[in-house]
Amino acid sequence: MGTEIAHAIADGILGGGVYALMAAGLTLVFGVLDIINVAQGILVVLGAYLSYVLSVHLHIDLLVGLLITVPAMFVIGVVIYWLFIRTLRGAERTSMTLLACFAVALIIEGVLYREFGSNYVSLNAWYVNQSVHILGFYLADIYLIGFGLAVAAVVVLYLILYRTTFGRAVRATMQNQTAARLIGIDVNRVAALTFGIGVAVTAIGGMVYGSITSFTPNSGYDLISRLLAIVILAGMGSIGGALAAAVFMTTIEALVDIWQPDWSIVVFYLAMVIVLTFRPQGLFGRHAVRAQ
Amino acid sequence: MTKQTVAQGSGLLLLLAVAAVFPLVFTNPTATNFAVVTLVFVAVASAWNIFSGFSGYLSLGHAVFYGTGAYFLTVAANDWKLSAGAIFWLVPLAGLAAAVIAAPRGLVALRVRRHTFVVITIAFFFIAQLSASNLSVTGGSSGMLVPQPNWAGATFNNPFYYVALVIAVATIVLAWLVRRSRFGLQLRAIRDDEDRAAGLGVRAMPVKLAALVLSAFITGMAGAVWVYFTGEAVPQFVFDPLFDLAIVLMAFFGGLGTVAGPVLGALVLQPAQLWLNLEETNSYSSEILFGALFLVVILFLPRGVLPTGAEYLSKAQAWIRRRRAAPGETAREPAAGADDAITPTSAPGGAA
Numbered sequence: 001m002g003t004e005i006a007h008a009i010a011d012g013i014l015g016g017g018v019y020a021l022m023a024a025g026l027t028l029v030f031g032v033l034d035i036i037n038v039a040q041g042i043l044v045v046l047g048a049y050l051s052y053v054l055s056v057h058l059h060i061d062l063l064v065g066l067l068i069t070v071p072a073m074f075v076i077g078v079v080i081y082w083l084f085i086r087t088l089r090g091a092e093r094t095s096m097t098l099l100a101c102f103a104v105a106l107i108i109e110g111v112l113y114r115e116f117g118s119n120y121v122s123l124n125a126w127y128v129n130q131s132v133h134i135l136g137f138y139l140a141d142i143y144l145i146g147f148g149l150a151v152a153a154v155v156v157l158y159l160i161l162y163r164t165t166f167g168r169a170v171r172a173t174m175q176n177q178t179a180a181r182l183i184g185i186d187v188n189r190v191a192a193l194t195f196g197i198g199v200a201v202t203a204i205g206g207m208v209y210g211s212i213t214s215f216t217p218n219s220g221y222d223l224i225s226r227l228l229a230i231v232i233l234a235g236m237g238s239i240g241g242a243l244a245a246a247v248f249m250t251t252i253e254a255l256v257d258i259w260q261p262d263w264s265i266v267v268f269y270l271a272m273v274i275v276l277t278f279r280p281q282g283l284f285g286r287h288a289v290r291a292q
Numbered sequence: 293m294t295k296q297t298v299a300q301g302s303g304l305l306l307l308l309a310v311a312a313v314f315p316l317v318f319t320n321p322t323a324t325n326f327a328v329v330t331l332v333f334v335a336v337a338s339a340w341n342i343f344s345g346f347s348g349y350l351s352l353g354h355a356v357f358y359g360t361g362a363y364f365l366t367v368a369a370n371d372w373k374l375s376a377g378a379i380f381w382l383v384p385l386a387g388l389a390a391a392v393i394a395a396p397r398g399l400v401a402l403r404v405r406r407h408t409f410v411v412i413t414i415a416f417f418f419i420a421q422l423s424a425s426n427l428s429v430t431g432g433s434s435g436m437l438v439p440q441p442n443w444a445g446a447t448f449n450n451p452f453y454y455v456a457l458v459i460a461v462a463t464i465v466l467a468w469l470v471r472r473s474r475f476g477l478q479l480r481a482i483r484d485d486e487d488r489a490a491g492l493g494v495r496a497m498p499v500k501l502a503a504l505v506l507s508a509f510i511t512g513m514a515g516a517v518w519v520y521f522t523g524e525a526v527p528q529f530v531f532d533p534l535f536d537l538a539i540v541l542m543a544f545f546g547g548l549g550t551v552a553g554p555v556l557g558a559l560v561l562q563p564a565q566l567w568l569n570l571e572e573t574n575s576y577s578s579e580i581l582f583g584a585l586f587l588v589v590i591l592f593l594p595r596g597v598l599p600t601g602a603e604y605l606s607k608a609q610a611w612i613r614r615r616r617a618a619p620g621e622t623a624r625e626p627a628a629g630a631d632d633a634i635t636p637t638s639a640p641g642g643a644a
Binding site: 036038084094098099104109114229236262263270276277282 | 350403404407408411412414416418419426534544576579582583584591
C-alpha cells in the first residue's frame with residue numbers, strides 16, 4: 001500500500017506538469033485580457049491532432065514536430081483573437097468573449113470530427129512506451145519528458161514575462177490597461193501576442209496529453225473542465241498558483257484512483273467547491289473579482 | 293397607447309389560440325414531436341433568462357437542473373410504479389427537486405461574480421454529469437428507461453404537447469410579471485452595478501438566489517417533461533454541454549433580458565436544429581453551423597434580433613421625422629446628438 005501511494009504521488013506530480021503548462025496559458029490570457037478562453041481544451045486536442053498528422057503522415061518525430069506545431073498554434077491563437085475577440089467591447093465584453101471562445105471551440109470540434117472521426121487515436125514514438133527505473137519506481141519515459149517539457153516551457157514563459165521589454169508591457173497591461181496605453185504600449189498588439197502565447201502552449205500540452213492517453217475530438221470537454229477547475233482553485237490570473245493547483249489536482253486524482261477510480265475527478269471538483277466556499281478568490285487569487 | 297396595448301393583446305391571444313389548436317391541425321407525429329421539444333426549450337430559455345438575462349449572472353450550468361428534474365421523474369416513475377397519466381403529476385415535484393439542488397449550489401456560486409461564476413457553473417455541471425454516470429440510483433452510464441404510456445400512435449404526442457404548452461406559457465407570463473415587478477427591478481439593478489445596488493438597499497444575495505431557484509424550478513419541470521417524452525435518461529444526453537450553450541444562444545439570439553427574446557430564439561433555433569439533425573446524418577455539420585451562428589450573433593447582433601431590430605426601426609423613424617421636419621443640412625447636427633441619447637435605452641419594443 002505504501003509503495004502504491006508513493007507511486008501515485010510521483011505520477012501525480014509528473015502528470016501535473018503538463019496540466020500546469022496548459023493552465024498557465026489559460027490563466028495568462030485571463031490575467032492580461034480578462035478573457036476566459038474556454039476553447040483551450042479543444043485547442044489542446046487540436047495540438048495533439050497536429051502532432052498526430054505530422055508523425056503518422058509525414059513521419060516527423062513528436063519532439064521535432066513541436067518546432068512546427070508550436071508556431072502553428074501560436075498563429076491560430078493570434079488569428080482567433082484578431083477575428084473574433086478583438087472587436088468585442090462594452091459592458092458585456094466578459095461574457096461575450098467567453099461565449100465567442102465557446103463558439104470557436106464548437107467549430108474546431110466539428111472540424112476535427114469531420115477530419116478524424118470519433119475513433120480514439122494516440123500518439124506514438126519510440127520513447128512513448130518505455131519506462132525507467134528510478135528510486136524503486138518504474139516511471140514512464142513520456143511522463144518524464146512531458147514534465148521536463150512543461151518545466152522548460154514554464155521557464156521560457158517566466159523569462160519572457162520578467163526579462164523582456166515585451167514581458168514588461170504584458171505585465172503593465174495586466175496591472176492597468178489605461179495607464180499602459182498612456183505610456184505608449186500598443187495594448188491591442190500585446191493582447192494578440194499574449195493570446196497567441198497562451199494558445200501556443202497547447203501544442204506542447206497536446207503532444208504530451210496525446211502520448212499519455214488516447215483521445216477523440218470529444219476529449220476537449222474533459223480537458224477544459226479540469227483546466228478551469230485548476231485556474232479557479234488557484235485564483236484566476238495567478239500563474240504560480242496554477243502550477244501548484246495542477247499538481248495538487250493530479251496528485252489527489254491519482255491517490256483517490258487507488259481506491260475509487262470512478263470518483264477520483266469528482267473529489268477534485270469537490271475540493272474546489274469547498275475551497276471556494278471559504279475563499280471565493282481561490283487559493284492564490286488577490287481579489288474575488290476585478291473592479292468592474 | 294391603448295390602441296397598441298389592444299393590438300399586442302389580441303396578437304398574443306391569436307398566438308395562444310394557434311398554439312392551442314396546433315396538434316389538432318398538424319397531426320403528423322414528426323410535427324408534434326418537434327413542437328413538444330420546441331415548447332420545452334421555450335420554457336427553458338425563458339427560465340434561464342429570468343435568472344441570467346435579468347441578473348447578468350451568466351449560468352452555463354442549467355443542465356444540472358434540467359438533468360435533476362429528468363432523473364427525479366425517471367427514478368420516481370420506476371420506483372413508485374405509477375400509471376401513465378399519473379407520471380405527469382411528478383413534473384412539479386421534479387421542479388421542486390431541481391429547486392432544492394439549486395439553493396445550496398447558488399449559495400456557493402453566487403458569492404463570486406462574472407467569469408468565476410460562469411466557470412463554477414461549468415464545474416458544477418461536470419460534477420453532476422460524473423455523478424449521474426457513477427451513481428447506482430441513476431442507473432450509471434447506461435442510463436434508465438422511463439415507463440412509456442401505451443397511447444395510440446397518432447395522438448401519442450398530444451398530452452406531452454399540452455403539458456409543455458402550459459409550462460411554456462406559464463413561464464412567459466412569469467417572466468413578464470418578474471420583469472415588471474420590484475423584484476425584477478432589483479435583479480436588473482444587480483446586473484447593472486451590484487455594489488451600487490447593494491448601496492441603495494437591494495439585498496443582493498436573497499434576490500439573486502430567489503431568481504436562481506425560480507429558474508431552476510421551471511428548468512427541472514421542463515427536464516422532467518422532456519425525459520418522459522423521449523423515454524430514457526442517459527447521462528451524456530441529460531447532462532449535455534451543448535444544451536447549456538443552446539439555451540444561451542436562444543436568449544442571445546432573441547434578446548438577452550427581454551421577455552420575448554428567448555421565446556423567439558427558441559421558436560426559431562430549436563426547430564431548425566431538429567430539422568438539421570433529421571436531414572444530416574453527421575452531427576458535426578450541425579455543430580459547425582451552430583458555432584458559426586453563435587459567432588455571427590455575438591459579433592453582429594450582440595443584443596439580439598429584437599432589440600437590435602427595434603433600434604434600427606426607431607433610428608429609421610427618427611430619420612424620417614427629421615427629414616420631414618427640417619429638409620436641410622442645418623438640422624442634421626443637433627439631431628444626431630439627440631439620436632445618440634435615445635438609442636441606448638435599449639428598445640422599449642423588445643421588452644414586450
